[in-house]
Amino acid sequence: MIIKIKEKILDLIYPQVCGNCGKINVNSLCNKCKAELEKEFKFEVDDYLESEEKNFIEHYYFFKYQELIRKHILSLKFQEKPYIYKTISFFF
Ligand SMILES: [Zn+2]
Numbered sequence: 001m002i003i004k005i006k007e008k009i010l011d012l013i014y015p016q017v018c019g020n021c022g023k024i025n026v027n028s029l030c031n032k033c034k035a036e037l038e039k040e041f042k043f044e045v046d047d048y049l050e051s052e053e054k055n056f057i058e059h060y061y062f063f064k065y066q067e068l069i070r071k072h073i074l075s076l077k078f079q080e081k082p083y084i085y086k087t088i089s090f091f092f
Contacts, residue, residue, distance in 0.1 A: 019072065019087025028086035040069050041091045062091075 011026075018025040020033035029037070041063050048054040063069045069088075076084040
């Protein structure tokens, strides 16, 4: 009970924002940005069975380290924006 009151007070002082656009959003990700990020998160497999350059035959990934994903991971790691984890974790 006391913890929930404390969280409510903190939310009033520091409201949760969308980690992508910065607008106030209780879910840390607004619908517009969610749709934008969903385009970058998709499960894919690269096949290297015929390749002589790679030492593996398949490569599985959920996103490529580029554009918005890269921007948010760098913000989380180096720009003192720990709240970004809520935005990114929405997809895992
Ligand atoms: Zn947003």
